[in-house]
Structure formats: C-alpha cells, structure tokens
Amino acid sequence: MTAAGDIGTDAVPRFPRGVRLRFDRARARWLVLAPETVLTPDETAVEILRLVDGGRSVAAIAAALAEAFDAPVEEIRADVAELVADLVRQGYLET
Amino acid sequence: MSASAVIEQQQPTSVGRPIALLAELTHRCPLRCPYCSNPLELARASAELATDEWRRVFAEAAALGVLQVHLSGGEPAARKDLEVLVEAAETAGLYTNLITSGLLLDRGRVAGLAAAGLQHVQLSLQGTRPEEAEEVAGLRGSHAMKMAFAGHVHDEGLPLTVNAVVHRRNLDRLDEIVAMALELGARRLEIAHVQYHGWAAVNRAALLPDRAQVAAADATVAAARAELSGRLAIDYVPPDQYAVRPKACMNGWGRQFLVLTPTGRALPCHAAESLPGLDFPSVRDGSLEDIWYRSDAFMRYRGTGWMPEPCRSCDRREIDWGGCRCQAFALTGDAEATDPTCALSPHRGVLEGAGEGDDAAAFVHRAMGRRAGR
Numbered sequence: 001m002t003a004a005g006d007i008g009t010d011a012v013p014r015f016p017r018g019v020r021l022r023f024d025r026a027r028a029r030w031l032v033l034a035p036e037t038v039l040t041p042d043e044t045a046v047e048i049l050r051l052v053d054g055g056r057s058v059a060a061i062a063a064a065l066a067e068a069f070d071a072p073v074e075e076i077r078a079d080v081a082e083l084v085a086d087l088v089r090q091g092y093l094e095t
Numbered sequence: 096m097s098a099s100a101v102i103e104q105q106q107p108t109s110v111g112r113p114i115a116l117l118a119e120l121t122h123r124c125p126l127r128c129p130y131c132s133n134p135l136e137l138a139r140a141s142a143e144l145a146t147d148e149w150r151r152v153f154a155e156a157a158a159l160g161v162l163q164v165h166l167s168g169g170e171p172a173a174r175k176d177l178e179v180l181v182e183a184a185e186t187a188g189l190y191t192n193l194i195t196s197g198l199l200l201d202r203g204r205v206a207g208l209a210a211a212g213l214q215h216v217q218l219s220l221q222g223t224r225p226e227e228a229e230e231v232a233g234l235r236g237s238h239a240m241k242m243a244f245a246g247h248v249h250d251e252g253l254p255l256t257v258n259a260v261v262h263r264r265n266l267d268r269l270d271e272i273v274a275m276a277l278e279l280g281a282r283r284l285e286i287a288h289v290q291y292h293g294w295a296a297v298n299r300a301a302l303l304p305d306r307a308q309v310a311a312a313d314a315t316v317a318a319a320r321a322e323l324s325g326r327l328a329i330d331y332v333p334p335d336q337y338a339v340r341p342k343a344c345m346n347g348w349g350r351q352f353l354v355l356t357p358t359g360r361a362l363p364c365h366a367a368e369s370l371p372g373l374d375f376p377s378v379r380d381g382s383l384e385d386i387w388y389r390s391d392a393f394m395r396y397r398g399t400g401w402m403p404e405p406c407r408s409c410d411r412r413e414i415d416w417g418g419c420r421c422q423a424f425a426l427t428g429d430a431e432a433t434d435p436t437c438a439l440s441p442h443r444g445v446l447e448g449a450g451e452g453d454d455a456a457a458f459v460h461r462a463m464g465r466r467a468g469r
Contacts (some may be wrong), residue, residue, distance in 0.1 A: 017253065020190065
C-alpha cells in the first residue's frame with residue numbers, strides 16, 4: 001500500500017458522522033460501527049483508533065504510542081499513517 | 096496475536112450472536128412499489144408494537160449482542176413516534192440506520208431525528224426520471240419529495256446511502272442512478288436486483304431483466320466502482336437467476352440477522368413468512384434471547400445440519416449457507432431443497448420454467464387489504 005504517502009504526519013484524523021469506535025461488551029472487544037458495516041480492528045489498530053479524537057495529529061498519536069509501548073517512533077508513525085490513509089480512502093476516517 | 100483470532104476460535108462450536116436487527120416498524124407506506132418486500136397480507140396500524148414494546152425490544156437486542164438496528168417498514172416515518180424510537184435505540188447502545196422513502200419527513204422532522212441521535216440514512220430511489228420513478232412508486236409527485244428530503248439530510252450533515260432497486264424497466268439507466276447518488280451527496284450506493292418473493296413474485300414478468308441487460312449492468316457497476324473509488328462506495332447485489340452459485344441469503348439462517356415485523360413476529364429473514372410449517376415467535380410472548388437461541392423457527396435452517404445433498408458435503412456449505420430457503424420453496428415447493436440458483440442443484444431446470452421478463456406486463460402495485468393475483 002502506497003497510500004501512506006497521502007497522509008502527512010501533521011494530518012489530524014477524525015471519525016466522520018455515522019462512524020463510531022465502540023467497545024462491545026457482549027463480545028468483549030472494540031468495534032468500528034459504520035453504515036451497513038461493522039469493522040473488527042486488530043489490537044494495533046484499536047490502540048491507534050482509540051487515540052483518534054479530532055485533536056491529535058498522526059505524529060501525536062505515534063508519539064503517544066511510542067511512549068506507551070516503548071517502541072521506535074519512526075516505525076509507529078509509518079504504521080499510523082498507513083492505517084489512517086487506508087481508512088480515509090475507505091471513508092471510515094476523515095482528515 | 097490479534098483479538099479477531101480469539102473471537103473466531105470461540106464461535107464455530109456455538110451459535111453466534113446476532114449483529115443486526117431489521118425493525119419493520121409499520122407496513123403503512125405512501126408508496127406502492129410492485130416489488131415491495133412486505134408480505135401480501137399487510138399488518139394494520141392497530142396491531143403494531145407500541146413505543147414501549149419497541150423500547151424493551153431494543154434493550155433486549157443490545158444485551159443479546161445486536162450492534163445495528165435498521166429502522167424500516169413500510170415507511171417508518173408513518174409512525175409518529177419515530178424520533179422517540181431512534182432515541183430509545185440509541186440509548187440502548189444500538190447504531191441507528193433509517194431506511195426510508197423520504198416522503199413523510201420534512202426539514203423539521205429530519206432535524207428531530209438527527210437530534211435524537213440517528214447515525215445514518217438510507218433513501219430508496221425508484222428511478223432517476225420523475226415519470227418513470229412515480230410509475231414504479233405508484234404516487235405522483237413522490238420524486239420531487241425525495242429530492243427535497245435528500246437536501247434536508249445533507250443540510251443536517253447526516254451520512255446518506257442511496258438504495259436503488261433495479262429491474263427490467265430501469266436497469267439500462269444504471270449510469271443515471273450512479274450520477275444521481277453523487278448529486279445527492281451519498282457516500283454509498285446500494286444497487287439491488289429485485290428478489291422474487293411476495294409482491295415481486297406477482298410482478299415477476301414485468302420486473303425480470305434479460306440476461307443481456309444484467310451483463311451490461313455488471314459492466315457499468317465495475318466501471319463506476321473503479322472511477323469513483325474513495326468518493327462513492329457501491330454495493331451491488333447481482334441477480335441470482337443468472338448466477339452459478341446461490342447468494343448467502345442473510346449470511347445464513349439465524350446466524351447474524353433477525354427481523355421483527357410490525358406486530359412483533361421474529362423472522363430470520365423478511366420473506367420467511369412465505370415458508371410453510373414454521374411458527375414464528377412473537378416478542379410479545381417471550382424474550383429475544385429465547386427466540387434467537389431456542390425457537391424452532393430460528394433453529395430450523397441454522398448451520399448445516401438440515402442440508403440435503405449436494406449441499407451437505409459441499410465445500411461451500413459455510414460460504415453460501417445453502418442459499419435462500421424462500422426461493423427454494425417458491426421454485427420447487429420444498430423449503431429444504433437445494434437452492435435452484437446453484438448449478439449443482441438437481442432442480443436447476445425450474446429457473447427456466449419460472450418465466451421470462453415481458454415488456455408488455457403491467458405492474459400490480461401493492462395495496463392494503465387485498466391480495467394480489469386474485
């Protein structure tokens with residue numbers, strides 16, 4: 001996926017109206033609810049999406065995760081940008 | 096290890112939780128579409144579930160694991176308490192989607208629905224040209240009212256899906272449907288071929304497209320998807336009359352979906368009442384949990400144990416889940432038969448016998464209080 005190049009590190013992702021990250025108690029897991037769709041993000045995606053609040057940039061999300069998981073920030077920034085780009089393309093996030 | 100792996104390991108041995116509830120709030124509707132998915136016997140307003148009954152059902156549905164509720168009908172806005180029901184579903188923790196003709200919702204009511212927490216709107220489109228659309232809908236002036244409604248939805252910032260049912264008379268203008276979805280500001284477009292149950296079965300000759308029409312439509316969809324990637328998502332339900340494998344109807348009987356009729360009967364799919372020998376339980380008599388896990392109606396065709404050969408040993412038995420029971424019954428007279436739209440079905444020949452489309456056939460519009468075909 002080359003889409004990561006489309007999203008700058010200063011881009012601020014947010015969930016558009018009609019798309020919602022939610023913890024589902026019945027299944028004990030995080031889900032993204034969207035029109036006619038339910039997405040089941042993996043653990044990494046959940047950690048990223050929980051930091052999407054319409055205020056934090058890609059860089060800020062990556063920095064927070066790098067600190068929380070004691071991991072190299074460059075690598076995480078690439079992961080965050082790629083996920084955000086992918087979800088923007090599919091309409092589940094906007095910037 | 097991902098969380099999804101944990102979920103997948105838990106499910107196959109037990110019955111999964113339902114994901115979505117289709118709540119048919121009423122059969123009342125100002126439109127009279129000849130392919131209406133409501134049954135031929137329409138429920139009266141006086142028999143409909145009351146506001147508090149729906150409130151209880153939404154809470155039970157959420158506890159059972161339902162994530163999304165599709166508020167449908169008939170025309171759901173024919174109920175004066177629609178805004179209250181949206182709020183009740185949202186309060187229960189359900190994602191609310193309104194499936195509407197758009198006809199009874201002025202600017203004020205759309206604002207009220209948005210304020211109640213409505214997440215998403217699906218607007219039905221009967222065609223792109225007023226005369227043609229209104230001949231299908233059976234109501235003069237309806238097209239302009241839909242256009243106005245789409246404007247209100249846009250002004251409220253609510254996400255919009257356009258749903259277009261396609262058939263013999265409008266399939267050749269699929270490109271106009273795509274253009275109209277874009278013009279109305281939709282993010283998604285659902286293009287669904289008619290499914291021949293109930294009213295649509297009565298109108299089969301008038302609605303059934305030719306094979307060449309379907310092939311052209313398939314190509315139009317493929318081109319539009321490529322061109323509009325990222326702008327408009329297109330969901331396309333191809334007709335299975337011309338398919339080699341059956342569709343996974345409802346993703347499997349009693350597997351992810353449940354339908355509640357206006358009077359509170361629980362169905363595994365909206366056409367299931369066309370099947371013989373099934374007693375559909377009512378939410379007025381028991382809990383949704385009992386209905387989902389323990390009722391005969393939901394267990395009858397769940398999983399693969401009920402399947403005849405060649406389905407039972409087929410590699411695709413957990414992909415298409417045996418196709419559509421209502422279609423199998425309508426075409427063969429046996430609800431347990433292999434879906435005749437499967438090339439492996441011994442009944443495949445009945446598809447040809449079911450009749451061709453006919454340009455001269457007139458619509459039989461849906462109507463209250465009289466059965467079509469009599």
